[in-house]
Amino acid sequence: MDTSHLGLLAISDTGFVFDPRTGHSYTVNSTGLTLLRGLKQGLTLPQIRDSLGATHDCSYDVSTDLGTFIKTLENYQLLGNSGQG
Amino acid sequence: MNSSKPRYEVPTIVRNASGLMNKVGHRGSLESRTQIDGVDVDSLIKDFGSPLFVFSEGTLNRSIDEARLALEKHLPQSQLCWSYKTNYLGAICAIFHRSGSLAEVVSGMEYEKARRLGVPGNQIVFNGPAKSEAELQRAIQEGAIIHADHFEELRLIERIAQAARTRPKVGLRVALDAGIVPRWDRFGFSLESGVAEQAARFITDSPHIELGGLHTHIGTYIVDPRAYGRAATKLAEFAEYIEATLGCRPTHLDLGGGFASTNSLATQYQSGALVPRQEEYIREIGRALAQQRGAKLPVYLETGRALVDDCGTLVSTVLASKRLPTGRNSIVIDAGVNLLFTAWWYRLELQPCCPSDGFIEDTTVYGPLCMNIDCVRESVALPPLSAGDAVLIRPVGAYTFTQSMQFIHLRPACVLISESGDVELIRRKETLEDLIGPEIVPERLAIERARSNLSDHHDGLRDVRSGAVVQ
Numbered sequence: 290m291d292t293s294h295l296g297l298l299a300i301s302d303t304g305f306v307f308d309p310r311t312g313h314s315y316t317v318n319s320t321g322l323t324l325l326r327g328l329k330q331g332l333t334l335p336q337i338r339d340s341l342g343a344t345h346d347c348s349y350d351v352s353t354d355l356g357t358f359i360k361t362l363e364n365y366q367l368l369g370n371s372g373q374g
Numbered sequence: 375m376n377s378s379k380p381r382y383e384v385p386t387i388v389r390n391a392s393g394l395m396n397k398v399g400h401r402g403s404l405e406s407r408t409q410i411d412g413v414d415v416d417s418l419i420k421d422f423g424s425p426l427f428v429f430s431e432g433t434l435n436r437s438i439d440e441a442r443l444a445l446e447k448h449l450p451q452s453q454l455c456w457s458y459k460t461n462y463l464g465a466i467c468a469i470f471h472r473s474g475s476l477a478e479v480v481s482g483m484e485y486e487k488a489r490r491l492g493v494p495g496n497q498i499v500f501n502g503p504a505k506s507e508a509e510l511q512r513a514i515q516e517g518a519i520i521h522a523d524h525f526e527e528l529r530l531i532e533r534i535a536q537a538a539r540t541r542p543k544v545g546l547r548v549a550l551d552a553g554i555v556p557r558w559d560r561f562g563f564s565l566e567s568g569v570a571e572q573a574a575r576f577i578t579d580s581p582h583i584e585l586g587g588l589h590t591h592i593g594t595y596i597v598d599p600r601a602y603g604r605a606a607t608k609l610a611e612f613a614e615y616i617e618a619t620l621g622c623r624p625t626h627l628d629l630g631g632g633f634a635s636t637n638s639l640a641t642q643y644q645s646g647a648l649v650p651r652q653e654e655y656i657r658e659i660g661r662a663l664a665q666q667r668g669a670k671l672p673v674y675l676e677t678g679r680a681l682v683d684d685c686g687t688l689v690s691t692v693l694a695s696k697r698l699p700t701g702r703n704s705i706v707i708d709a710g711v712n713l714l715f716t717a718w719w720y721r722l723e724l725q726p727c728c729p730s731d732g733f734i735e736d737t738t739v740y741g742p743l744c745m746n747i748d749c750v751r752e753s754v755a756l757p758p759l760s761a762g763d764a765v766l767i768r769p770v771g772a773y774t775f776t777q778s779m780q781f782i783h784l785r786p787a788c789v790l791i792s793e794s795g796d797v798e799l800i801r802r803k804e805t806l807e808d809l810i811g812p813e814i815v816p817e818r819l820a821i822e823r824a825r826s827n828l829s830d831h832h833d834g835l836r837d838v839r840s841g842a843v844v845q
Contacts, residue, residue, distance in 0.1 A: 318733030321385035347382030358385040
């Protein structure tokens with residue numbers, strides 16, 4: 290997964306995300322913020338999934354949620370060139 | 375589950391959009407609500423299932439009291455008539471009748487419903503554009519207050535009266551211009567074109583019928599109370615004119631219904647919470663009639679929506695949440711437009727029953743029907759909701775249940791929460807028998823024969839697939 294654009298994003302602690310390439314801003318919730326930061330740090334999706342599972346009260350495997358989030362990032366062209374379909 | 379950990383929220387990111395705020399907009403229903411009239415929503419679902427129509431007797435009584443006090447103050451010679459079509463659940467009608475309302479019906483079915491509830495014929499106002507001969511015969515025999523809609527109906531009533539050798543009073547529905555848009559002119563006889571006068575003359579010229587009241591229904595969800603003042607003035611002046619020219623005084627004036635409820639129209643800029651209170655409408659009617667010189671006639675009102683809408687809530691449960699390809703969040707709930715026909719033209723409020731401290735975003739709310747049109751709200755601000763979470767949809771006291779239908783799903787139960795907090799079942803959940811009971815499958819389509827035909831058909835298909843020549 291190409292995540293080269295992630296490094297360009299300005300991400301605040303409160304979930305405000307700014308993309309200087311397009312001027313668009315985004316709001317991300319707390320779990321989404323964990324995921325974005327994890328991806329920026331180079332963690333794999335299974336690692337992020339396990340981290341979320343350990344820190345949150347959840348009764349199911351969140352892998353599909355992470356996959357959907359990644360798709361959304363791709364649609365917004367926030368990940369990298371590979372996501373521009 | 376470990377409750378010390380924060381509740382998991384599906385990871386979400388939304389692009390921010392700039393735009394102007396609605397200057398009269400109000401905060402969405404983001405605060406969670408776990409009870410209705412002190413009763414836990416969870417226990418309601420556990421006992422009666424989801425979805426579930428819940429009606430509050432306390433809210434209804436307060437609404438009736440508000441109208442009654444306003445009438446005592448501004449229109450002392452008045453009578454409330456409960457509009458059956460707005461909500462004809464027996465228990466709801468009974469609450470209105472207990473408080474002194476007449477029944478206002480617009481069909482033979484509603485008439486029969488009122489009679490079965492114990493309402494005498496002479497306490498039923500019979501409106502509507504489609505009264506059959508048999509229905510009119512009964513209504514005349516039982517002394518109902520009839521308002522005729524067209525000349526065919528007048529002639530039919532005259533024939534029935536002549537045959538029965540009675541001389542019933544017949545009121546007139548009057549279509550008039552009260553200065554609002556859209557103007558309702560399909561009901562009754564037009565005042566401005568002179569047809570209403572012709573209709574009054576038809577009655578006074580007839581040896582078989584007498585003139586009853588004058589009725590008008592200027593529209594629905596009218597947000598300008600002054601329109602009722604104008605309608606009352608026109609109707610009262612018409613009554614005076616009839617008395618002066620035809621020598622016959624109408625028995626009453628009926629200003630119909632149409633007061634707005636706190637619901638918000640889909641096309642409405644402002645919130646429904648800002649619509650006039652019932653007293654404002656009644657005050658305008660009172661002012662207008664106080665200025666009339668003629669006889670002070672009793673006034674009937676058939677206000678339905680404003681009285682009952684707020685007392686109804688539909689409890690529903692989230693079945694799934696889904697991120698749409700556009701990035702918009704959506705949820706699927708177990709109540710769709712089959713139950714919420716009113717969602718076509720109202721922005722119904724949705725209130726979550728779970729803590730709403732998560733990420734709030736615009737969400738599309740879909741119902742459970744396998745139909746693309748099944749959208750309860752195109753966009754409403756909601757916190758993250760998961761399968762199993764309950765939501766409250768309101769107000770749904772007016773027209774929602776009466777217009778609900780058995781489409782793909784059967785209709786759910788209805789309960790009434792009494793003033794003392796007791797929960798009473800007022801309509802059981804439907805079963806398949808309620809749907810197929812009236813159906814008749816012709817003998818030639820009986821399942822055994824159908825199965826045999828199906829088997830022959832499949833044999834033929836198999837022969838074709840295997841390359842066999844079918845003679």
